Each structure stands twice: as structure tokens, then as C-alpha cells.
Amino acid sequence: MSQAQSSNSTVPETDFNLLEDSEDADNHTSDSTATRLSLQFQLDESYLGQRIDQVAAAVWTEFSREKLKQWIKDGNLLVDGAAVKPKFKCEGTESLSLDVELEAQTRSLPENIPLNIIYEDDDIVVINKPVGMVVHPGAGNVTGTLVNALLFHYPKSVELARAGLVHRIDKDTSGLLVVAKNLETQFALSKQLEKKSVYRVYDLVVYGNIIAGGTVDQPIKRHPVDRVKMAVLPGGKDAVTHYNVKERFQNFTRVQARLETGRTHQIRVHFNYIGHGLIGDQVYVPRVRLPAGASVLLEDTLRGFRRQALHAAKLGLVHPRTKEEMLFEAPWPEDFTNLVEVLRTENKAY
Structure with a gap:
């Protein structure tokens, strides 16, 4: 694949519809x-x-309800220019105004971690995340994360919830993420995600033969027993994944999937649900499935590929300030490229 690229012109047609028609991302002014x-x-x-x-919690989602409640009590959040109590009932005609001095929104510390920046301006940063990097600090991962790197690269991101993140990809998934550099942009990008107008396309390699493209429309929720996993279960959140077949091998298929929603582990769960788990997925396909008669090279490659074969290859959005449609692309990382090349030689279709 070619070098990662961006375009400020109208996004070209591909296998999927790109950006939905979008009104202004929100009606905030600042x-x-x-x-x-x-x-x-x-x-x-x-x-x-x-x-x-x-x-207030519905309007300004990047702040906690408790913080907004405190701002109401302190008189930082006014209704028609007047201070009110948190229990004040709205009539639906009021004008809200929020005037505050931002405080640090994260306790994470900045770290000088190199970032592969695909595009950057005053409002957004688009990053090609490497395999193995955790996006947000959590239990067992308080350093070395993308948030730590962002805080070093752009110190003012300490004032933003999650340092400006609006979406995530798994630790062992590579590829594109967009990060906001100011609160207005974070609101606008979050609104685009809610409207499903952010174009996110992933490349993946799965076990088995998928005959044709299709859509998986199945709800996802936390697994009731294994809390590390997500699962397709009644009562889960709506989750929709569209996919196309890109390349067939004897025992595997290279697929391109587009997310309509963005649930945790969505692609991994949906493809496992239809019987085509991802190569290397340690959570949903814990055992390597070797095809009969596999060569030594193919066997070594499959056993050595110890992360899900999933790459966030394309990201499309409407720039929150300029309203231009933008499309970013990131090339496959070396391990993904090597996997596909070995399948092409050692498991090629008849």
C-alpha cells in the first residue's frame, strides 16, 4: 500500500458509501x-x-454530571443569565451559558513517546497507532499509553476529557484514530460519531471462506461469565458491521469491514459470531487453527501472529471547523503485510 495520505477534497467513491449528509455538528458557540x-x-x-x-449532562457530555452540577451551584452555568439550582425544571426555551476556567481533566502524566502523525492542524490530530499501544490508561496500563503521548505532544490536552480522544481501538489493533485539540472540536467529533457519519474502515483476515459481502446487525453486551469478552446477546447495544470480501485463500479470507456503530470489540465479536474469527485473536479464537497440509512457513506464520489481524485502514470525517470532507489512509503494518504475503504463496486459492 502507498504512504498514508489525507485529502481535503470530496472523498472519492469506494465499496461503501462514505460520509453521510451532515448538518453542523452542533449548535455550540464559543x-x-x-x-x-x-x-x-x-x-x-x-x-x-x-x-x-x-x-447540562446531555448537552456537554465531555464533563461529568457531578462537575456540571457543581458549576450550576457555583453560578458558572447560567440559565437565561441567571443562577439556578440543579433541580430547576426547563421549559425548553432557555439559553444556557457556561463560563469556566478549565482544570486538568486527567491525572495521567506526559511521556515523550513518538507518535506517527498522519495529519495535524489547530483542531485535530490523526494518528496511526502501532500494535501494542494502549489508547487510554487503565488498570495495569498507567504509562506508555496514547494519552500519555498526547499530553507530551500537546500539553493543553490535559484540559480535555481523555486528552481529546473521541474513539478508541484495541491495544493490539493498529491504525487510525482522530483526536481533538480543543473542546469544541471534541464536541463536534463526538456528535459525528453519534450521527454515524464518521467513516471507519478496517482490514482484517479471518479463518474460513466467506463467499460474499454482507452486514452483521447483532446487539453486543458484556459476556455474562467471562468479563474480558463481549458477546452477541439480547438486550445489548445496537451494533452494525458492513463487510466486503477482498481476497480469498484456500482456508482464509481477507475482508474489509466498515463500522456503522463502534462497540467494544465489535468486529472481533461479529466475525466470531458468524463463524469466521480473526487470525491471531487471543480472546475469541484462543487456539491456532492450522489447515491440513500446512507448510512449515505457513504454520510458523500463523503461530507467530499473536494479535488479532485487524488494521484501521481508513478514516473519513467532516472537519469540525472548515466543514471539508477528509479521508485518511494508513498502510498495513509489517506483520499484517507479511501475513497476507505468506497466505498468498502458501495458501493461495485453487
């Missing part, structure tokens, strides 16, 4: 500085009868 934030939001009738603390 005259924020680096540390001072001034936001306004005009309510409509959909907010009739709701408490102001509930409304």
Missing part, C-alpha cells in the same frame, strides 16, 4: 481561550420538563 471556556447552548422543546443538571 469564544474560548486556552484555559478559559465560554459556551452557549439554546434549548428546544425536547428538553421540556427536564432538570437542568440532566440537560
Whole structure:
């Protein structure tokens, strides 16, 4: 594949529809500085009868409800220019104004970790994440994460929830992520994700032969017994994955999948559900499945590929400020390229 690229022109057609028609990402306005934030939001009738603390949490999702509640009590969040109590009931016609000095939103520390930056401007950073990098600090992973790297690369991201992250990919999945550099952009990108107008395409290699493309529309929730796993289960969150067959081998298939939703482990769970688990997936396909008569090279390659064969290859979005449609691409990492090349020679279709 060619070098990672971006385009500010109209996104070309591919196997899938790209960006949906999108109105303005939100109706916030701001005259924020680096540390001072001034936001306004005009309510409509959909907010009739709701408490102001509930409304604020729905409008400004990047802040916790408790923080917003405290701002209401402190008079930083006004309704029609007046201070109110958190239990104030809205009529759906009010204008909200939030004027605060931002504090650090994360306790994570900056670390000088190199980033493969595909594109950057004053509002967004698009990063090609390597295999093995955790996106957000958590239990057992408090350092060495993408958040730690972002805090070093752009110190003001400490003022943003999750250092500006609006979506994630798994530790052992490689590929593209977009990160916001200011709160307005974070709101706008989050809104695009909610509207399903962010174009996310993944390359993957699965066990078995998939005959044709299709769609998996199955709800996903946490596995009731194995809490590390997600599963297709009734009552889960809606999850939709569209896919096309790109290359067939004797015992494997290279697929391109587009996410309509973004649930945890979505692609891995959906393909395992239809009987085509990903090569190397240690969680959902814990045993390597060797085809009969596999060569030494093929056997060594399959046993040595110890992460899910999944790469976030394309990312399309509408730039929150310029409203231009942008498409970014990232080449396969070396291990993914090697896997496909070995399958082409050692497991080629008849």
C-alpha cells in the first residue's frame, strides 16, 4: 500500500458509501481561550420538563454530571443569565451559558513517546497507532499509553476529557484514530460519531471462506461469565458491521469491514459470531487453527501472529471547523503485510 495520505477534497467513491449528509455538528458557540471556556447552548422543546443538571449532562457530555452540577451551584452555568439550582425544571426555551476556567481533566502524566502523525492542524490530530499501544490508561496500563503521548505532544490536552480522544481501538489493533485539540472540536467529533457519519474502515483476515459481502446487525453486551469478552446477546447495544470480501485463500479470507456503530470489540465479536474469527485473536479464537497440509512457513506464520489481524485502514470525517470532507489512509503494518504475503504463496486459492 502507498504512504498514508489525507485529502481535503470530496472523498472519492469506494465499496461503501462514505460520509453521510451532515448538518453542523452542533449548535455550540464559543469564544474560548486556552484555559478559559465560554459556551452557549439554546434549548428546544425536547428538553421540556427536564432538570437542568440532566440537560447540562446531555448537552456537554465531555464533563461529568457531578462537575456540571457543581458549576450550576457555583453560578458558572447560567440559565437565561441567571443562577439556578440543579433541580430547576426547563421549559425548553432557555439559553444556557457556561463560563469556566478549565482544570486538568486527567491525572495521567506526559511521556515523550513518538507518535506517527498522519495529519495535524489547530483542531485535530490523526494518528496511526502501532500494535501494542494502549489508547487510554487503565488498570495495569498507567504509562506508555496514547494519552500519555498526547499530553507530551500537546500539553493543553490535559484540559480535555481523555486528552481529546473521541474513539478508541484495541491495544493490539493498529491504525487510525482522530483526536481533538480543543473542546469544541471534541464536541463536534463526538456528535459525528453519534450521527454515524464518521467513516471507519478496517482490514482484517479471518479463518474460513466467506463467499460474499454482507452486514452483521447483532446487539453486543458484556459476556455474562467471562468479563474480558463481549458477546452477541439480547438486550445489548445496537451494533452494525458492513463487510466486503477482498481476497480469498484456500482456508482464509481477507475482508474489509466498515463500522456503522463502534462497540467494544465489535468486529472481533461479529466475525466470531458468524463463524469466521480473526487470525491471531487471543480472546475469541484462543487456539491456532492450522489447515491440513500446512507448510512449515505457513504454520510458523500463523503461530507467530499473536494479535488479532485487524488494521484501521481508513478514516473519513467532516472537519469540525472548515466543514471539508477528509479521508485518511494508513498502510498495513509489517506483520499484517507479511501475513497476507505468506497466505498468498502458501495458501493461495485453487
